[in-house]
Amino acid sequence: MQLYVNENLVEVGSDSSLADLRALYKPTADLLIVNGYPVADSHQLAAGDRVVLISRGEVPTETELEALLVARHTPGVHSRVKQARVGIAGVGGLGSAIAVALTRLGVGELIVADFDVVEPSNLNRQQYFVDQLGMPKVAALAENLRRINPYVSVVSHVVRLTRENIPALFAEVDVMVEAFDAAAQKALLVESFLSNVPGRPLVAASGMAGFGPANTIQTRRAGNNLYLVGDEVSAAAPGSGLMAPRVGIAAHHQANCVLRLLLGEDPLGE
Amino acid sequence: MQLVINGQSREVSAESLAELLAELQLDASHVAVELNQAIVASSQFATTTLNEKDRLEVIQFVGGG
Helix, strand or coil, rough: EEEEEECCCEEEECEEEEEHHHHHHHCCCEEEECEEECCCCCCEEECCCCCECCCCCCCCCCHHHHHHHHHCCCCHHHHHHHCCEEEEEECHHHHHHHHHHHHCCCCCEEEEEEEEECCHHHCCCCCCCCHHHCCHHHHHHHHHHHCCCCCCEEECCCCCCCCCCCHHCCCCCEEECCCCCCCCHHHHHHHHHHHHHCCCCCEECCCCCCCCCHHHHEEEEECEEEEEEECCCCCCEEECCCCHHHHHHHHHHHHHHHHHHCCCCCCCCC | CCECCCEEECCCCCCCCCHHHCCCCCHHHEEEEEEEEEEHHHHHHHEEEEECCEEEEECCCCCCC
């Protein structure tokens, strides 16, 4: 039968066990993953299985690394998202967390844009570090994403996004993400992208300030090509701050919506 | 006239999109609007006339991210 070992298609005897495979390909492996899930070496193999053999603590070769990074993915997910290009407008609390999630997925290319620099008040929710204070956010983000998965191509723009430059910067994306802070900017991005880049879905967010219940943050379809995440009421305002938990929940709603769109699934499961 | 706004039937007196947003007490700079499944540029809000049974999605954004 044919199956995949560390993403290479191999031919093995039909009664081969996982222990046989380990002896053949990587005798030192102590983490055995089949179809995205760690199993014991007595696990029964079937044709088409995706087997990843990992020696804990070993530094893999560069060619092995990309396969190992996504060994816990559901089979088939990585090969599809690897072909995708996603745009992210704004890399603050939402955008930086979405970019990290999409990088861990191994999305092929991220186009990120933000004019701002990292400052101390960002660190309560944004995916930056104290030693990055003062750096342009997109430069700090590109550095962090490279450390997570160097096989994701990150195209960074230090620019204030406007009605005029949004269509040009994001014309070629498969899915677009709105991740701004200001309400007027959110409205502008939605209007500009949906008017000028027809047929491409946009995932926006509104309402994730404060420490209200997690489950009030939802994903809904808000228009023809528009998905909206958030509780739609909790504005950032005096007395209602922006903090890592709810901003992170909204960001990961957005990231999962992007993933479902890239996989051809209805984001709402309808 | 009768419009369908965010899936709900609603009787309004507004005749243009800008008037409708004012009637709904929404800040026009914080909304995105789809009229019969097509996005409307904010520069067109004042000149976009509404017709009986038009279907609108009005998304009001709040700040934070």
